[in-house]
Amino acid sequence: MTSEQARNFRILAVLPEALFPLNSGGRISIFHEIKNMVSSGHNLTCLIFTKSSAELKMYSPLEALGVKTILIKQKGFLRSFFTNPILPYQMSSRNFRNISLLNLEIRTKMYDFILAHHDWTIPLSSKLQRSICVPIILRSHNDELDFFVSLFRNEQNLVKKLFYLSEAARYCLVRRFVQNKVMGVIAITKDLEHDFKAQGFNTVHCGPIVHSDDLVLSEQYLGRNTLLQIGFLGSLDMSHNVNGLFWFIDNVLPKIQSEIPQVRLLVAGRRASNNFKKRISRYSGVSYLGEISNSAEFYSQLSVNINPIFSGSGVNIKILEALQHKTPLVSTYFGMRGLEDLIEFVACADSVDKFANHCINLIKSKEINQNALLNQDLAIMKIKKNSLSESIERLVKEF
Numbered sequence: 001m002t003s004e005q006a007r008n009f010r011i012l013a014v015l016p017e018a019l020f021p022l023n024s025g026g027r028i029s030i031f032h033e034i035k036n037m038v039s040s041g042h043n044l045t046c047l048i049f050t051k052s053s054a055e056l057k058m059y060s061p062l063e064a065l066g067v068k069t070i071l072i073k074q075k076g077f078l079r080s081f082f083t084n085p086i087l088p089y090q091m092s093s094r095n096f097r098n099i100s101l102l103n104l105e106i107r108t109k110m111y112d113f114i115l116a117h118h119d120w121t122i123p124l125s126s127k128l129q130r131s132i133c134v135p136i137i138l139r140s141h142n143d144e145l146d147f148f149v150s151l152f153r154n155e156q157n158l159v160k161k162l163f164y165l166s167e168a169a170r171y172c173l174v175r176r177f178v179q180n181k182v183m184g185v186i187a188i189t190k191d192l193e194h195d196f197k198a199q200g201f202n203t204v205h206c207g208p209i210v211h212s213d214d215l216v217l218s219e220q221y222l223g224r225n226t227l228l229q230i231g232f233l234g235s236l237d238m239s240h241n242v243n244g245l246f247w248f249i250d251n252v253l254p255k256i257q258s259e260i261p262q263v264r265l266l267v268a269g270r271r272a273s274n275n276f277k278k279r280i281s282r283y284s285g286v287s288y289l290g291e292i293s294n295s296a297e298f299y300s301q302l303s304v305n306i307n308p309i310f311s312g313s314g315v316n317i318k319i320l321e322a323l324q325h326k327t328p329l330v331s332t333y334f335g336m337r338g339l340e341d342l343i344e345f346v347a348c349a350d351s352v353d354k355f356a357n358h359c360i361n362l363i364k365s366k367e368i369n370q371n372a373l374l375n376q377d378l379a380i381m382k383i384k385k386n387s388l389s390e391s392i393e394r395l396v397k398e399f
Contacts (some may be wrong), residue, residue: 005387008042010111011044011045011114012106012132013034013045015030016049017048017062018050018051019031023292025316032210033209033239034062036388038066042066044061044066045109045111046069046070047106047142048069049093052073068109075093080093086170086173087123089167090120090171102128104263106128107132110132113396114128114137116139120247121142122181122182124282125300135184137185138186143192143193143195144175145175146165151239151240152313156310163332170251176199185395186388188314189207189314190263203399207341208317208338208386209387210320210324223282227302228260228264229303229328231266231302231327233295233305236272237270237271240275244310245308246279248355252352252356253265255356261385265287266287266298267286268288268290296325300328305320305328305330306359307336308335308355309332309334309335312334314337315337315338317341319331323376326397327374328369328372330349333348333350334350342383
């Protein structure tokens with residue numbers, strides 16, 4: 001590739017799941033990355049796996065960016081298992097034997113490389129590679145093995161626990177073979193960068209992307225600490241999220257309520273089980289809002305946003321969303337995984353007493369609340385320096 005091309009790549013991006021609505025950290029992260037690449041002058045076509053092929057009308061934000069969108073329906077569990085039993089479901093459901101029709105649509109353009117988001121999209125990307133003859137770059141968002149192991153350790157349901165163990169075992173069997181299809185890796189954390197380099201991959205690091213309008217001054221948000229509401233937003237089918245939330249409710253919230261009796265906890269998130277809904281309904285001072293469509297509205301109701309996470313993998317993108325919406329954050333140190341450079345700007349604690357004290361001070365003290373918001377401005381400005389486009393150019397120079 002010439003230096004001329006390096007400034008204006010033609011990219012076929014393969015996304016593992018529906019991008020809209022933007023109701024999860026993973027979707028928000030990828031959408032910011034798309035906007036970053038488009039604003040840098042790259043030409044994108046996005047091949048996106050969805051549960052329904054009738055979702056194309058939801059992708060007008062990509063069309064507005066000039067991004068061509070191709071939707072492909074993800075296979076169901078039984079079909080995936082019987083057609084590719086050795087692959088983990090996350091891969092087999094996105095792997096197709098006959099891609100002739102897909103090839104016809106993709107061949108209407110020329111590409112410089114395929115950008116595969118997550119390991120799950122590599123099998124299909126490698127089939128497309130044979131047709132369009134370009135290299136594959138992996139955008140690694142997570143240590144997928146750690147992800148399954150964490151789910152296994154934190155899950156209480158025996159059936160789900162066995163499923164996660166099976167996924168981890170099958171992933172171990174095929175991981176090296178699958179990853180050998182890629183020419184380079186862009187890792188979202190420095191730990192992932194180190195791991196891939198140790199395996200011999202050309203690898204560069206690029207943290208999460210924040211691509212937004214000019215930073216709004218936090219002074220406009222002062223006074224929100226009088227709302228007396230704490231919030232938690234996260235995927236409620238993830239056991240580490242649920243375990244961390246109930247650690248806060250059972251241990252930390254009572255200490256806060258003893259100091260501020262009127263305080264309430266608002267909980268929002270998708271895919272909550274019936275057991276979760278029954279359990280959380282037993283607590284006083286806790287309101288479960290279900291899945292929400294407008295996170296900005298949710299954050300506007302809060303004095304404090306919490307991230308009480310002690311296990312899991314990858315980067316918690318929801319933290320960045322909370323910071324952008326000017327909500328003071330209290331997190332565990334583990335909850336800042338992949339964002340260690342931001343710990344100096346965020347209130348962090350692992351003990352019950354310290355976590356509670358951070359929340360109490362942010363609610364009671366206007367000065368502490370204001371300082372937290374100004375520090376979080378600095379955190380966002382630091383993250384905004386990340387550029388996937390620049391990382392791609394650095395990686396391509398090594399091809």
